[in-house]
Amino acid sequence: MQNRKAAIFYFSGTGNTEIIAKRIADALERKDQRPDLFRMENILKGQQSVDYEAYGLIGIGHPVLGFGASGIVERFAEQLPDSAGTSTFVFKTASSPHYVNHGASNTVIRCLRNKGYNTFHNSIFAMPCNFFMKYDDRLNKQLYKTALHKVEILAEEVLCRTPKVLRIHPVLEKTLKMVYYFEDAHGGKVFAKGLKITASCTLCLKCVRDCPTSNIAEGKDGISFGQECIWCMRCIYSCPRKAIQATKIRSCVVEPYTGGPALYKLLEDPGNDGQFVNDRSTGYYKHFIDYIKEDDSL
Numbered sequence: 001m002q003n004r005k006a007a008i009f010y011f012s013g014t015g016n017t018e019i020i021a022k023r024i025a026d027a028l029e030r031k032d033q034r035p036d037l038f039r040m041e042n043i044l045k046g047q048q049s050v051d052y053e054a055y056g057l058i059g060i061g062h063p064v065l066g067f068g069a070s071g072i073v074e075r076f077a078e079q080l081p082d083s084a085g086t087s088t089f090v091f092k093t094a095s096s097p098h099y100v101n102h103g104a105s106n107t108v109i110r111c112l113r114n115k116g117y118n119t120f121h122n123s124i125f126a127m128p129c130n131f132f133m134k135y136d137d138r139l140n141k142q143l144y145k146t147a148l149h150k151v152e153i154l155a156e157e158v159l160c161r162t163p164k165v166l167r168i169h170p171v172l173e174k175t176l177k178m179v180y181y182f183e184d185a186h187g188g189k190v191f192a193k194g195l196k197i198t199a200s201c202t203l204c205l206k207c208v209r210d211c212p213t214s215n216i217a218e219g220k221d222g223i224s225f226g227q228e229c230i231w232c233m234r235c236i237y238s239c240p241r242k243a244i245q246a247t248k249i250r251s252c253v254v255e256p257y258t259g260g261p262a263l264y265k266l267l268e269d270p271g272n273d274g275q276f277v278n279d280r281s282t283g284y285y286k287h288f289i290d291y292i293k294e295d296d297s298l
């Protein structure tokens with residue numbers, strides 16, 4: 001089992017989870033284990049097939065959306081074949097490392113357990129917020145650097161099959177699940193209803209090609225949005241002309257969004273020292289202290 005290959009399957013709306021998935025792959029490669037990387041949406045759209053039997057270690061990554069994984073991640077888990085105990089690790093990215101997010105993968109983990117997978121490691125990476133709140137870019141850089149450090153630890157732990165759990169009180173988990181179900185079932189639909197294309201659209205169709213649920217189409221009246229939006233924000237942030245505008249729940253759009261691929265620019269910015277949260281941080285940022293300090297990276 002130990003010498004079978006590793007694979008990482010991930011969903012990433014705006015690039016944060018993709019960055020972490022790739023860094024985990026790099027860290028595992030430095031330990032002589034190059035995992036294959038798969039985007040869940042390509043598998044669900046039938047664009048890629050997978051020989052799951054070939055893998056002895058499987059990683060599953062997703063962003064936290066409304067205290068849960070997204071429906072797309074649950075659909076991916078449901079289509080997995082049964083397994084005789086394949087070692088599996090789950091990781092998520094979120095704007096906050098707060099324990100309210102700790103149960104976000106639990107539905108997926110339960111599905112994996114029912115199928116016979118052995119999920120021994122569950123972790124969370126705080127990354128730039130792509131929803132409602134624009135973090136200071138010094139914090140974005142600090143979170144990314146902290147995540148890189150934690151990725152190295154994760155790689156060591158998953159190769160040694162060291163267990164890691166994220167705890168959440170069952171009553172809190174049940175309450176947050178209601179928020180999640182509402183967000184998953186209705187949030188995206190409401191949001192997509194208010195999406196409008198502005199005059200700066202060049203009909204490059206990037207949004208049509210990139211939408212993870214194929215919810216964006218080009219018709220005779222131009223670009224239209226269907227009912228399958230999962231509120232991942234990808235179309236809004238990745239449009240090269242910033243031509244997609246939210247008219248409903250518009251305050252959830254972060255401008256400018258400096259997570260995902262834009263993070264690399266922050267890393268190169270010598271004027272950004274990546275120092276934001278420190279021992280004296282208060283208010284909302286206080287809860288980041290332990291997360292950043294946990295592995296001595298403050």
Ligand SMILES: Cc1cc2nc3c(=O)[nH]c(=O)nc-3n(C[C@H](O)[C@H](O)[C@H](O)COP(=O)(O)O)c2cc1C
Pocket residue numbers: 011012013014015016017018062063064065066067068093094095096097101127128129130131231232233259260
């Ligand atoms: C609809 C939506 C809901 C979100 N809900 C949460 C949440 O419950 N908790 C949290 O910490 N971050 C939340 N976020 C922020 C994302 O989890 C975070 O920015 C993540 O790193 C994005 O990953 P991605 O770039 O791979 O999509 C939410 C983002 C969106 C778009």
